[in-house]
Amino acid sequence: MHGTHVLLPQNNHLLSAMTILRDQNTDNKDFVTAFGKVAAELIARALDHVPVEFREITTPTGAKYQGVRHATKVCGVSVLRAGASLEDALRIAYDGPVSFGKVLIQRDEKTCLPVHLYSKFPSSFLESFVLILEPMLATGGSVSRAIELVLEQGVPQEKILVVNVIASEQAASLLSEKFPRLSLVTAAIDLNLSPERYIQPGLGDFGDRFYGT
Numbered sequence: 001m002h003g004t005h006v007l008l009p010q011n012n013h014l015l016s017a018m019t020i021l022r023d024q025n026t027d028n029k030d031f032v033t034a035f036g037k038v039a040a041e042l043i044a045r046a047l048d049h050v051p052v053e054f055r056e057i058t059t060p061t062g063a064k065y066q067g068v069r070h071a072t073k074v075c076g077v078s079v080l081r082a083g084a085s086l087e088d089a090l091r092i093a094y095d096g097p098v099s100f101g102k103v104l105i106q107r108d109e110k111t112c113l114p115v116h117l118y119s120k121f122p123s124s125f126l127e128s129f130v131l132i133l134e135p136m137l138a139t140g141g142s143v144s145r146a147i148e149l150v151l152e153q154g155v156p157q158e159k160i161l162v163v164n165v166i167a168s169e170q171a172a173s174l175l176s177e178k179f180p181r182l183s184l185v186t187a188a189i190d191l192n193l194s195p196e197r198y199i200q201p202g203l204g205d206f207g208d209r210f211y212g213t
């Protein structure tokens with residue numbers, strides 16, 4: 001892996017869920033269930049980068065326990081439409097203050113460049129750690145534009161994490177080159193892109209498979 005990128009441990013728990021996601025015969029219900037397992041692992045790993053504060057509690061035995069709690073503000077930024085699939089896992093996993101922003105970027109058919117159509121960020125954005133939610137990174141063009149939008153708001157690279165299920169090697173390299181101080185947390189790096197810009201082996205169109213469209 002390049003730079004500060006984090007590849008989830010390729011254990012059998014993860015790989016069996018990824019096999020279900022990648023299988024063309026998996027129906028929508030099983031796809032969503034398997035995705036939930038992968039999403040929980042990704043979000044847990046990403047949240048390891050977010051600082052905690054110490055918290056002493058008393059257990060039912062009367063003993064003291066030196067624990068921690070999430071107190072830092074976290075903002076999930078969903079790159080629409082697929083990114084919204086990761087919102088539930090973040091809401092469930094994080095017991096501190098969490099808010100959500102949205103970014104809509106579409107590729108221009110003629111120029112092939114990513115065009116920013118819409119974005120909205122919460123008012124607490126600048127005080128937050130930002131998790132950019134994007135399950136599939138093919139060329140990395142759209143997510144780069146989303147990262148630029150977040151940087152333009154004044155959030156430093158060190159406080160941005162990209163949470164992703166499958167990245168092409170090309171996209172992972174692009175992110176390391178363009179944003180060397182930002183972390184990518186991913187479950188898989190795949191080698192190839194098809195001429196239609198599908199990741200290979202990949203899992204097909206994530207949005208269609210997740211939303212059943």
Ligand code: URA
Binds near residue numbers: 136197200203204
């Ligand atoms: N988006 C997808 O849903 N799948 C790919 O393979 C690439 C981008």
